[in-house]
Amino acid sequence: MNEHDQDGEAARLLGPLRDFEPEARTELSPRRSLELGRRRSRTRRVAGTTLGALAVMVVVLGSTVLGRTLTHEAKPRPAAVPETFTQGRRAFTIGSGGGFAPGSYDAGAFVQRITLRPENPAGAVKGADGIVELYPRGRLPAALQGKDPSGRTVDPVYGGRTLVLWTPILRPGAVELAWQWKPGAWGLVSLRGPGVDEARAHHVAESVRLAG
Known part of the structure; x- marks a missing residue:
């Protein structure tokens, strides 16, 4: 397309606009x-x-x-209801350990209590005695006033948290150990007399098993 043709095309396209008048x-x-x-x-x-x-x-x-x-x-979440044992039914078995053997067994609902005597009357713990107390979950000795035991952490008993107590709570002057036999449930060993120590208390705790 030459210049003349381009001018003609532009004139054709702009032609309609010449007659356009904006509305008033x-x-x-x-x-x-x-x-x-x-x-x-x-x-x-x-x-x-x-x-x-x-x-x-x-x-x-x-x-x-x-x-x-x-x-x-x-x-607040409702407090967990404390558990109980079956009154009169032994929830645990206990063997000899730490030089002690089981004596009597009191199968209570809120605590199961086992007395200990020297396994060998003429042995290293002659004249000593012991107690094992086992509590259902949510229950503790009255002396603890609802608080968990406190003490020095030692090797766990069957995987449960285990402490040698700073201060005995079952008997004055005793060597006492506490362990969780299941989450939230504590057992205590109390040994008093000649030859007792925390190692023997630990062996006693290891001799305690759940009844089948």
Whole structure:
């Protein structure tokens, strides 16, 4: 296409625009302008009021939901009900250990108590004696006032936490050891007299087994 043809094409495309006249702008009367201004002002006020109310509702609903959530989470969990043994039924067996042998067995519901005597009356622990007390989960000797035993950690008895007590709780002057025979359930060994020590108490604890 040459220059003459290009000019002709441009004239053809621009031809319709020569006859185009923009529509005359509608002039509003002062009264009409005032009415439109008032209407727009009312619309803005209504919109602002509506948005404000919605914002308040969102805050109230959010606070209510959050309050319910916090209240639900803040509710204390009910304390676990302490377990019991079957009254009169031996829950454990005990053998000889640490130079001691079992004597009597009191199969109570809240504590099972076994007395110990020297296995050899003429042996290293002649004149000594011992006690084993076993508690169901959630129960402890009254002297502990609901707190777990405290003491020096030693080798576990069958995987349970085991402590040599700082202060004896069953008998003054005794060597005492506590161990968890299952989670949350404690057993205690108390040895008193000649030749007793924590190693013997540990062997006594190892001689205690759950009854089959």
